[in-house]
Amino acid sequence: MNNLGKNKKLLLAKYPNGLAELDDFISEEVEVPNIVDNELLIQSHYVGVDAALRLIVRDSDEFLFRVQPGDIIHANIAGEVIASNNKDFEVGDFVTGALGVQSLSISNGEGLEKCDPSLSPLGSWLGGFGVSGLTAYFALFDECKPQPGETVLVTGAAGAVGSMAGQFAKLAGAKVIGTTSSKEKCDWLVNELGYDVAINYKDENWYEQLEAAAPDRLNIIFDNTGGSVMNESLKLIAMHGVVLLCGSTSQYYQDEMSGPSNYIWLGSMRARLQGFVIFDYAERYAEARKKISQWIDNGSLKLPEFVCDGDIEDFPSAFKKLFEGKNFGKMLLKLPAAK
Amino acid sequence: MNNLGKNKKLLLAKYPNGLAELDDFISEEVEVPNIVDNELLIQSHYVGVDAALRLIVRDSDEFLFRVQPGDIIHANIAGEVIASNNKDFEVGDFVTGALGVQSLSISNGEGLEKCDPSLSPLGSWLGGFGVSGLTAYFALFDECKPQPGETVLVTGAAGAVGSMAGQFAKLAGAKVIGTTSSKEKCDWLVNELGYDVAINYKDENWYEQLEAAAPDRLNIIFDNTGGSVMNESLKLIAMHGVVLLCGSTSQYYQDEMSGPSNYIWLGSMRARLQGFVIFDYAERYAEARKKISQWIDNGSLKLPEFVCDGDIEDFPSAFKKLFEGKNFGKMLLKLPAAK
Numbered sequence: 001m002n003n004l005g006k007n008k009k010l011l012l013a014k015y016p017n018g019l020a021e022l023d024d025f026i027s028e029e030v031e032v033p034n035i036v037d038n039e040l041l042i043q044s045h046y047v048g049v050d051a052a053l054r055l056i057v058r059d060s061d062e063f064l065f066r067v068q069p070g071d072i073i074h075a076n077i078a079g080e081v082i083a084s085n086n087k088d089f090e091v092g093d094f095v096t097g098a099l100g101v102q103s104l105s106i107s108n109g110e111g112l113e114k115c116d117p118s119l120s121p122l123g124s125w126l127g128g129f130g131v132s133g134l135t136a137y138f139a140l141f142d143e144c145k146p147q148p149g150e151t152v153l154v155t156g157a158a159g160a161v162g163s164m165a166g167q168f169a170k171l172a173g174a175k176v177i178g179t180t181s182s183k184e185k186c187d188w189l190v191n192e193l194g195y196d197v198a199i200n201y202k203d204e205n206w207y208e209q210l211e212a213a214a215p216d217r218l219n220i221i222f223d224n225t226g227g228s229v230m231n232e233s234l235k236l237i238a239m240h241g242v243v244l245l246c247g248s249t250s251q252y253y254q255d256e257m258s259g260p261s262n263y264i265w266l267g268s269m270r271a272r273l274q275g276f277v278i279f280d281y282a283e284r285y286a287e288a289r290k291k292i293s294q295w296i297d298n299g300s301l302k303l304p305e306f307v308c309d310g311d312i313e314d315f316p317s318a319f320k321k322l323f324e325g326k327n328f329g330k331m332l333l334k335l336p337a338a339k
Numbered sequence: 340m341n342n343l344g345k346n347k348k349l350l351l352a353k354y355p356n357g358l359a360e361l362d363d364f365i366s367e368e369v370e371v372p373n374i375v376d377n378e379l380l381i382q383s384h385y386v387g388v389d390a391a392l393r394l395i396v397r398d399s400d401e402f403l404f405r406v407q408p409g410d411i412i413h414a415n416i417a418g419e420v421i422a423s424n425n426k427d428f429e430v431g432d433f434v435t436g437a438l439g440v441q442s443l444s445i446s447n448g449e450g451l452e453k454c455d456p457s458l459s460p461l462g463s464w465l466g467g468f469g470v471s472g473l474t475a476y477f478a479l480f481d482e483c484k485p486q487p488g489e490t491v492l493v494t495g496a497a498g499a500v501g502s503m504a505g506q507f508a509k510l511a512g513a514k515v516i517g518t519t520s521s522k523e524k525c526d527w528l529v530n531e532l533g534y535d536v537a538i539n540y541k542d543e544n545w546y547e548q549l550e551a552a553a554p555d556r557l558n559i560i561f562d563n564t565g566g567s568v569m570n571e572s573l574k575l576i577a578m579h580g581v582v583l584l585c586g587s588t589s590q591y592y593q594d595e596m597s598g599p600s601n602y603i604w605l606g607s608m609r610a611r612l613q614g615f616v617i618f619d620y621a622e623r624y625a626e627a628r629k630k631i632s633q634w635i636d637n638g639s640l641k642l643p644e645f646v647c648d649g650d651i652e653d654f655p656s657a658f659k660k661l662f663e664g665k666n667f668g669k670m671l672l673k674l675p676a677a678k
Contacts, residue, residue: 055603062574231598235401245606259570259598264394266614267584273612275605 007032008312009102010073015059019253019323024057025073025316032104040084042095042105042112045338048076048126049308049318049331050160054252073101073315076131078115078122079337089114096125101315103335113285119293120303122338127330128164128303129292131278135246136164136222137288138281141172143274144220144242148173151214153233154195156224158185160330161246163193163304165222170194171300174220177213179206179229181325188328193302201229211236225250227258234262241271253323304329311336346371347651348441349412354398358592358662363396364412364655371443379423381434381444381451384677387415387465388647388657388670389499393591412440412654415470417454417461418676428453435464440654442674452624458632459642461677466669467503467642468631470617474585475503475561476627477620480511482613483559483581487512490553492572493534495563497524499669500585502532502643504561509533510639513559516552518545518568520664527667532641540568550575559583565590566597573601580610592662643668650675 006029013026035041056074057067067074077100081093086109089095097112099105115122120129127133139161146152152169156162157178166189169176177197178189186198197213199206210233217238223230227250230243237243243266251257266273281288295301306327308318318333345368352365374380395413396406406413416439420432425448428434436451438444454461459468466472478500485491491508495501496517505528508515516536517528525537536552538545549572556577562569566589569582576582582605590596605612620627634640645666647657657672 226603245602248603248606251600251603257600257603259600259602261596261598263584263598263602263612264565264587264590264596266612267587268616269614270616270619271614273602273605275608275610277607277609280609 005032006030007102007104009100010312010315012057012067012069012071012073014069016054016057016253018255020054020057020316020319022316022320027313033106035083035085035106038086038108039106040086040089040109041082042077042079042097042099042107043082043337044077044079044099044103044105044335046078046123046126046335047101047315047333048078048131049315049322049333050075051247051249051252051322053319054249054323058252074098075101075315076126077101077105078125078130079105094122094125096130101312103312103337119289120296123305123307123332123334124303126332127160127305129289132160132330133164133292133303134281134285134288135276135278136161136168137292138278138284139244139246139276140165140168140220140222142281143276144222144244146172146174146220149175150219151175151177151216151238152220152222153210153214153218154178154222154224155229155233156180156247156249157189157195157198158325158328159224159249160327162222162224163189163329165246166195167193167301169220169222171295177210177218179210179225185325185328193304207232217241220244222246223248226260227251231260231262234260234265237265237269237271239269239271241269243271243273245273245275249323306331307334308332309334344371345369346441346443348439349651349654351396351406351408351410351412353408355393355396355592357594359393359396359655359658361655361659366652372445374422374424374445377425377447378445379420379425379428379448381416381418381436381438381446382421382676383416383418383438383442383444383674385417385462385465385674386440386654386672387417387470388654388661388672389414390586390588390591390661392658393588393662397591413437414440414654415465416440416444417464417469418444433461433464435469440651442651442676458628459635462644462646462671462673463642465671466499466644468628471499471669472503472631472642473620473624473627474615474617475500475507476631477617477623478583478585478615479504479507479559479561481620482615483561483583485511485513485559488514489558490514490516490555490577491559491561492549492553492557493517493561493563494568494572495519495586495588496528496534496537497664497667498563498588499666501561501563502528502668504585505534506532506640508559508561510634516549516557518549518564524664524667532643546571556580561585562587564588565599570599570601573599573604576604576608576610578608578610580608582610582612584612584614588662645670646673647671648673
């Protein structure tokens with residue numbers, strides 16, 4: 001036994017029905033075993049609150065990766081190494097990894113990434129300087145390849161990835177339109193992040209607003225939401241356009257997911273719906289972070305974060321807020337251990 | 340006035356409801372005006388019976404190209420020049436073009452393509468040697484790029500394009516699976532066209548058959564049908580796979596088209612749904628036809644045709660048969676003028 005106290009961890013209590021509710025989760029405290037050879041112990045500082053979790057906790061055997069009742073809730077965390085029998089990690093190192101929603105994690109180092117908080121604050125390594133920003137960077141620049149003067153639509157524009165993708169598209173010289181769920185977030189997208197146009201998809205005439213904002217049609221649809229916003233937008237796809245399939249947050253919690261019935265527009269427009277997974281670009285993260293750092297330094301890029309202070313048991317309410325659209329940028333749960 | 344007799348033409352009587360019925364069309368006979376400078380007169384020999392017509396006659400203003408009640412029915416025809424005031428065409432030339440369902444057409448030559456029946460019989464210039472075969476050729480080789488040993492699924496495999504796409508995929512060394520609507524067509528695909536596996540999608544266990552036939556998943560889905568067959572198949576798409584969007588025949592006649600709800604599989608598999616239009620390849624038709632001729636000559640390719648003898652007023656019943664799945668390969672209406 002060690003003297004670190006107990007590990008708080010969050011488990012799936014039952015499969016959610018629709019939007020996840022607080023009682024779909026259950027927290028517990030367990031003893032932390034001593035680390036053995038090659039292992040290290042990590043104290044969590046930040047937990048990334050990601051919409052994709054809702055897909056992973058579906059009561060469905062269709063997807064390869066899933067969390068079932070009794071399993072720990074999947075999440076990326078950023079934390080500090082507080083004990084190590086692993087030659088690659090020292091006490092005091094900062095790391096990120098998919099260690100789940102818990103305060104203390106034991107790891108053999110596999111899949112962990114070291115973070116240098118002097119490059120960017122620790123929490124941002126889960127957000128704009130981490131998987132969210134890197135996703136936006138490679139999905140946009142390598143898969144969509146925006147050109148100056150082109151028109152880019154970002155759905156879920158105020159989200160973790162969308163808030164980065166829109167800024168990157170502006171840096172590429174594109175006209176950038178975003179859809180989001182409130183007037184307040186629309187104002188934020190335009191005033192803080194430099195979106196050219198932001199549209200509240202809850203407005204009855206949102207599609208007419210989009211049509212008016214895109215007289216030359218949409219060269220790129222950077223889609224984080226799926227659902228009717230993506231589907232209607234397909235009618236405006238430009239010749240040889242790209243619909244980048246980054247996420248489908250509007251569908252993850254539906255009993256029956258719905259597909260984009262307007263997909264036949266892709267045909268006549270020689271366009272494509274492109275899947276993407278960030279891990280394929282793992283060897284180029286450093287290159288992207290160098291660019292991101294330069295843009296931050298010269299004031300042309302922000303790393304939007306929406307930080308919820310709390311402990312492990314506060315994760316469910318943060319997750320609920322995410323699907324209520326409360327966040328401006330990356331949602332992070334900041335644990336007591338974080339400075 | 341000339342002494343050619345009258346032109347029989349087929350018009351849309353009213354927008355079809357569901358599958359098109361015979362009385363959605365109406366034929367009429369009109370005088371043929373004399374051709375003026377630069378014009379030529381074409382006698383139709385073959386009419387291509389194409390599923391895409393059902394999309395064009397939808398009661399919807401969503402699509403740019405449409406046929407409305409009172410308009411001539413859109414179709415590609417192959418015929419003979421019987422009078423010409425155009426220096427580029429002589430009497431006796433054979434041509435194809437989108438001249439509509441009528442026995443005599445006046446044209447200024449624009450959009451017409453000359454056919455050499457010594458290269459391939461005239462009817463085939465609408466089918467395997469024409470737009471259907473060229474579509475299969477460029478969509479498969481240029482957009483999907485099948486590699487030896489890969490697995491290719493062709494939906495609507497016995498159709499005009501599908502029957503060519505499957506043969507091309509075999510020539511590329513792929514394992515080829517086709518879906519179609521009857522046991523008889525399954526046998527034909529395997530025995531006549533060399534498909535490795537053919538599946539009747541009306542079988543209750545068709546998906547299990549597909550899963551069993553594709554243990555290494557599907558590198559290419561060459562989709563002619565859309566609907567549930569395409570949607571279910573998406574669950575088997577391989578890493579970096581391509582879903583080539585060639586047609587959506589199952590959707591053209593639906594009041595509400597449905598989209599592929601399994602599209603999110605494209606995400607995790609880094610796959611893409613790719614739109615395609617044959618006209619982009621117009622400058623390379625000769626190159627493709629040279630290859631096609633070589634394969635025909637060495638016995639490794641067939642140009643499957645399903646010929647209905649009849650006159651202009653028989654087009655509606657041929658079109659109905661098409662959606663009933665009666666055709667093996669390209670459906671052609673062979674008019675009395677054809678030898």
